Amino acid sequence: MSHPLEVLRTVFGYDRFRGAQAEIIDHVIGGGDALVLMPTGGGKSLCYQVPALCRPGLGVVVSPLIALMQDQVSALRQLGVKAAALNSSLSYGQQVEIERQMRAGEIDMVYVAPERLMTDAFLIQLERCRLALFAIDEAHCVSQWGHDFRPEYLQLATLHTRFPEVPRIALTATADSPTRREIVEKLSLAGGRQFVAGFDRPNIRYRVAAKTSSARNQLLSFLKREHPGDAGIVYRLSRSKVEETAAWLCDQGIDALPYHAGLDKTVRAENQERFLNEDGVVMVATIAFGMGIDKPDVRFVAHLDLPKSIEAYYQETGRAGRDGLPADAWMVYGMQDVARLRQMVEDGDAPEVKKRLEHRKLDALLGYCETTRCRRQVLLEYFGDVGQPCGNCDTCLEPVESFDGTVAAQKALSCVYRTGQRFGAGHLIDVLTGADSERIRQLGHDKLSTFGIGREFAKEEWRSIFRQLVAAGLLRVDIEGHGSLGLTEACRAVLRGEKDLSLRRDVGRRKAGSRSPRQRDTIGEPADEALFQALRAQRLAIAREIGVPPYVIFHDATLLEMARRKPQDEAQLALLSGVGKAKLERYGEAFIAVIRGFC
Ligand code: ADP
Ligand code: ZN
Secondary structure, eight states, X not given: OOOHHHHIIIIIOOSSOOTTHHHHHHHHHTTOOEEEEOOTTSOHHHHHHHHHHHSSSEXXXXXXXXXXXXXXXXXXXXXXXXXXXXXTTSOHHHHHHHHHHHHTTOOSEEEEOHHHHTSHHHHHHHHTSOEEEEEEXXXXXXXXXXXXXXXXXXXXXHHHHHOTTSOEEEEESOOOHHHHHHHHHHTTOTTSEEEEOOOOOTTEEEEEEEOOSOHHHHHHHHHHHHOTTOOEEEEOSSHHHHHHHHHHHHHTTOOEEEEOTTSOHHHHHHHHHHHHHSSSXXXXXXXXXXXXXXXXXXXXXXXXXXXXXXXXXXXXXXXXXXXXXXXXXXXXXXXXXXHHHHHHHHHSOOOHHHHHXXXXXXXXXXXXXXXXXXXXXXXXXHTTOOOOOOSSBHHHHSOOOEEEOHHHHHHHHHHHHHTTSOOOHHHHHHHHTTOOOHXXXXXXXXXXXXXXXXXXXXXXXXXXXXXXXXXXTSEEEOTTSSOOEEEOTTHHHHHTTSSOOEEEOOTTSOOTTOSOOOOSOOSXXXXXXXXXXHHHHHXXXXXXXXXXXXXXXXXXXXXXXXXXXXXXXXXXXXXSTTOOHHHHHHHHHHHHHHHHHHO
């Protein structure tokens, strides 16, 4: 049996295991069952790939999506691992051949969908193979409560009875404790060990800012200033917004593509292909896009509309920076977003209890948006982790000033009350700042006691105050979607002066996109940017030639290492992280030639 560290170094080209990987791998090689919870990008795949290579026999990997399988299989093949995927895209003859290779012990790993795995015919095939392990990827699919429930996953429990000697390792990035219990129960994993890694994604920088009158210009300056030529995802709430934003970005010279469930299937597949196979495509998408996207070099995830909950936000932003290099989670939001989401919840046909839960989840997200604390701390606490202020989010980098907002809040709340709880922030701010307008006079609002009592703040500042009052649950946005604001029970204490309120001073700071571009690599010597680009071009040329995504050849992190250390021969190249034996043989020469050309 090969030694895991040996496999890690020669096959994958990495120096050491990360976090709990070594422990998990030892446990599975020893024949134990395991449930592994790790954030996206944490390195789950190695936890079953290394044991599958160390233990004699075939590793069977259950995966819910064909796209995901093919990605993994082509990456493994580039590493010189004998891997195959069995799915409906193969011809009968190809399937028979793979099954023969499985029996003959000619392949190390096979990826298969749960539907196929659990057919009698396939299980009988497996009984004739020597098996190293079963890996159950995206294990949260067994959970009925989760959003990705796959009924076929439930049958996977019988693997345990049918192959009691074969260790099983279930893996997921998204499992709160009820889901975790469900996975253990449904997969009969109670006898195994649980490995729970922290949920932190330290390389992602979280930023949230207020929408200005032109959110798309905010986005454009963020892209131009900080991510020229980078791949990223822009999330929008509706299909029409996706199309509109993608078209507009194209007009501005950005290589943007739309993706949503309403697009023709072939167009969708083509756009996804381009996103995966080319460097620097920006995908503008609804939440229909993302599940099963394992592209490691997504440099930013931008939200131009609010997601529905912190869970959704964390999952979506988690698609950035899987390769561990710096990445941005960037969001702008405004009160209109809140109104729209509230209305969507109300219009949905979920039972009342569920709707209440969804409103509460949105509240938690608003609390996150308006926090004066470290954003990462707020996120991690939400998932039950604790952490220190991170130094890599907007509130850590530019601490937010806060002020005693009790009087301002009282003025705003009274104004809502005196105008009959029928108006949106725009009109309320006009009343507070004493605007001289036809509408105000018509409504007689210039006669109100709250008219003109808020001149100490500019309109923009009032906007921020109203947003914070909504986030704090003192005001609610009406659910008919007109954006009018009403009082809540909770605002009484503030109105009566029984409770002080601290508010963030927003205006003049938080200009999302005002930061200078970040270096790609923050540690060590700066890489030679021109060489890095030349290496990328070489990678793209090879990828095109053999028809795989560029990151399957080498990750950006490895190219950056090359650009920094400038290895002159294969021996030096072999020392870099991400350069295993197979890749050295296949591509070593081509990349060294580029480096030599620069020296
Ligand atoms: P997950 O499935 O948990 O989202 P992956 O298994 O795709 O994460 O791994 C994320 C990235 O980290 C991959 O690019 C992988 O090659 C890299 N990686 C994983 N383990 C290590 C390690 N021990 N050393 C260096 N890179 C690693
Ligand atoms: Zn922070």
